[in-house]
Amino acid sequence: MAECSLKLCPTRILGTLVRGQPDIGQQAPLDARRKCLTLMATICSDPVLAKYLPQVVVGNEHVLPHRLCAAVASDPALDLLWWRKTSWITAETMVAYLETLCKNLAHVLPNRLCALLLDACQAHLHRAVLETARVRNLKLVVIPAQTTPWLQPLDLFVFRSCREKMEELLVSTRCQSAGGNLSQMAWLRVVNDAKQQVLIDRAHTSDFEKAGVLCQQRLMSSRVAKGLAWKEMASVPRTWPTIHQVAMLFPRKRKADFGAWLGYSESSSEQPIPSLD
Amino acid sequence: MAALRINAQTVAQLTQRLRRSIGSVDAKSRQKLLQRTLLVYIWGRHSLEIAACFLQSATNSAKSMEECCEEVVGMYRSAATDWLVRLSIEPPPGAAFKAAQFVVSYRLFHWLQQQNEKGVAPRRRDLVAQALESFPEGMPLESLCKFKHTLRHKRSQNQWLRRFRLQWNARLAKLPVLPPLPLHLRQEKVRCYFAFFLRLFFFSRASGKLAFGVRMRDPALRFVFSITVSPQAAKAWTVPTFRIEFGALFLSPLVAFLIVRHSHSTDGAMLSLLDMKTPCSSTWLNAV
Numbered sequence: 001m002a003e004c005s006l007k008l009c010p011t012r013i014l015g016t017l018v019r020g021q022p023d024i025g026q027q028a029p030l031d032a033r034r035k036c037l038t039l040m041a042t043i044c045s046d047p048v049l050a051k052y053l054p055q056v057v058v059g060n061e062h063v064l065p066h067r068l069c070a071a072v073a074s075d076p077a078l079d080l081l082w083w084r085k086t087s088w089i090t091a092e093t094m095v096a097y098l099e100t101l102c103k104n105l106a107h108v109l110p111n112r113l114c115a116l117l118l119d120a121c122q123a124h125l126h127r128a129v130l131e132t133a134r135v136r137n138l139k140l141v142v143i144p145a146q147t148t149p150w151l152q153p154l155d156l157f158v159f160r161s162c163r164e165k166m167e168e169l170l171v172s173t174r175c176q177s178a179g180g181n182l183s184q185m186a187w188l189r190v191v192n193d194a195k196q197q198v199l200i201d202r203a204h205t206s207d208f209e210k211a212g213v214l215c216q217q218r219l220m221s222s223r224v225a226k227g228l229a230w231k232e233m234a235s236v237p238r239t240w241p242t243i244h245q246v247a248m249l250f251p252r253k254r255k256a257d258f259g260a261w262l263g264y265s266e267s268s269s270e271q272p273i274p275s276l277d
Numbered sequence: 278m279a280a281l282r283i284n285a286q287t288v289a290q291l292t293q294r295l296r297r298s299i300g301s302v303d304a305k306s307r308q309k310l311l312q313r314t315l316l317v318y319i320w321g322r323h324s325l326e327i328a329a330c331f332l333q334s335a336t337n338s339a340k341s342m343e344e345c346c347e348e349v350v351g352m353y354r355s356a357a358t359d360w361l362v363r364l365s366i367e368p369p370p371g372a373a374f375k376a377a378q379f380v381v382s383y384r385l386f387h388w389l390q391q392q393n394e395k396g397v398a399p400r401r402r403d404l405v406a407q408a409l410e411s412f413p414e415g416m417p418l419e420s421l422c423k424f425k426h427t428l429r430h431k432r433s434q435n436q437w438l439r440r441f442r443l444q445w446n447a448r449l450a451k452l453p454v455l456p457p458l459p460l461h462l463r464q465e466k467v468r469c470y471f472a473f474f475l476r477l478f479f480f481s482r483a484s485g486k487l488a489f490g491v492r493m494r495d496p497a498l499r500f501v502f503s504i505t506v507s508p509q510a511a512k513a514w515t516v517p518t519f520r521i522e523f524g525a526l527f528l529s530p531l532v533a534f535l536i537v538r539h540s541h542s543t544d545g546a547m548l549s550l551l552d553m554k555t556p557c558s559s560t561w562l563n564a565v
């Protein structure tokens with residue numbers, strides 16, 4: 001699971017232009033160019049489960065005004081659009097997302113081991129998130145801080161193609177519109193279509209293999225190995241890591257309860273170990 | 278001598294044959310050009326412009342569009358009616374394909390221009406979809422299939438689009454973002470800025486005085502006052518930071534740093550307002 005920002009008004013998209021037209025250009029005011037929404041996406045190595053995973057778009061009322069509510073409510077395709085005070089991911093949003101995920105996977109969770117890969121951002125490491133996952137029998141695996149470009153399958157293989165697909169659909173929709181402008185509703189439909197085509201319809205098993213999550217890192221992509229400057233895959237040590245090594249996985253100066261994260265122990269009586277800095 | 282005579286005869290015969298073949302080739306190519314041009318004219322919904330454009334590009338001639346239009350009209354008038362009917366019902370496959378391809382690319386180019394004017398730079402898929410849509414009516418099925426076959430794969434689509442871009446002087450590029458204000462509004466704003474803010478302060482070198490002329494339309498705000506500057510400061514063309522208080526008439530005080538820019542002029546040299554520490558209130562701006 002990971003988040004990415006989606007520009008409401010993407011500019012400088014590559015396309016075909018006729019030479020010698022002096023005043024052509026995209027109408028994009030600065031405030032529109034700065035507006036973004038957040039896409040909370042989850043992919044699964046099992047393609048059967050893809051349709052149960054919530055792909056949520058989070059926006060605030062400045063980006064998506066409340067008058068859109070009624071229109072969105074009437075459109076069943078746009079059900080996973082959340083209005084929050086902020087488009088940034090907070091612990092509260094994260095808890096709500098986990099609950100939606102667990103609700104959708106309710107028929108799977110009791111029988112299967114489900115692990116959710118997360119990056120180590122502040123909202124993900126909140127105690128409430130961990131607690132929700134524990135109650136719902138969902139395992140959380142934290143990708144070490146600042147290594148997501150090499151270890152997070154979504155960042156590695158999915159978000160780029162999702163944005164490209166979105167741009168492609170956006171240009172097609174604007175070609176068909178009369179004035180070349182796009183309403184917010186049309187934009188949301190474009191996002192929804194891009195989500196559907198890239199996140200849900202495609203199988204992502206190979207993405208997990210290439211990111212080293214599956215097949216014991218045998219199929220890791222050369223891009224990852226290059227990023228880590230490894231000629232061959234390093235062997236995993238036989239012993240368990242020390243608590244200080246574990247602390248390295250978390251962001252600096254973050255007082256995460258490592259014991260709870262590793263063993264899902266309920267107690268937080270122990271003083272959290274200060275992270276390395 | 279006899280051998281020489283035989284050789285001369287052979288050369289003459291060969292020359293004659295060559296001339297004949299060149300003539301036939303010319304006639305053939307002229308016939309093909311006529312067929313294609315008239316097909317373009319018919320399939321282009323009898324638009325002279327498209328047929329003239331085709332003729333111009335096919336012959337690579339330096340003729341103007343008007344001349345080409347006249348030539349197309351001449352071709353159409355001189356053609357027999359039954360031949361024209363036959364041409365439109367059963368066109369020769371080669372000529373039909375070429376003519377249809379031109380009509381498609383012509384329509385596509387105009388669509389592309391419209392999209393660019395709207396502020397959209399279409400991508401490969403949009404262009405291909407539009408090309409397939411703009412196929413002329415009455416086109417033989419054979420040519421249609423051949424054209425669709427040309428645009429079957431991504432690779433062949435890219436090749437076709439590359440040729441299209443070369444033919445119609447288009448390019449792959451990122452569409453620039455237009456400035457937020459139209460040109461006339463921008464000019465108006467800059468004019469107002471120069472007229473008001475930069476004329477706000479005048480410097481009189483001779484008297485060693487700074488005179489502040491507030492040029493406003495509202496007569497209540499129109500007043501002038503002055504401040505004496507030391508001769509050294511006036512000589513050095515630097516003015517220390519100072520504060521101007523306009524009193525109750527203005528909502529916010531204006532603090533400005535002045536630097537003399539035009540050192541060569543004498544009386545009434547203009548000073549430039551380089552930085553405004555306190556942003557002007559809306560009242561101030563509305564008064565301009």
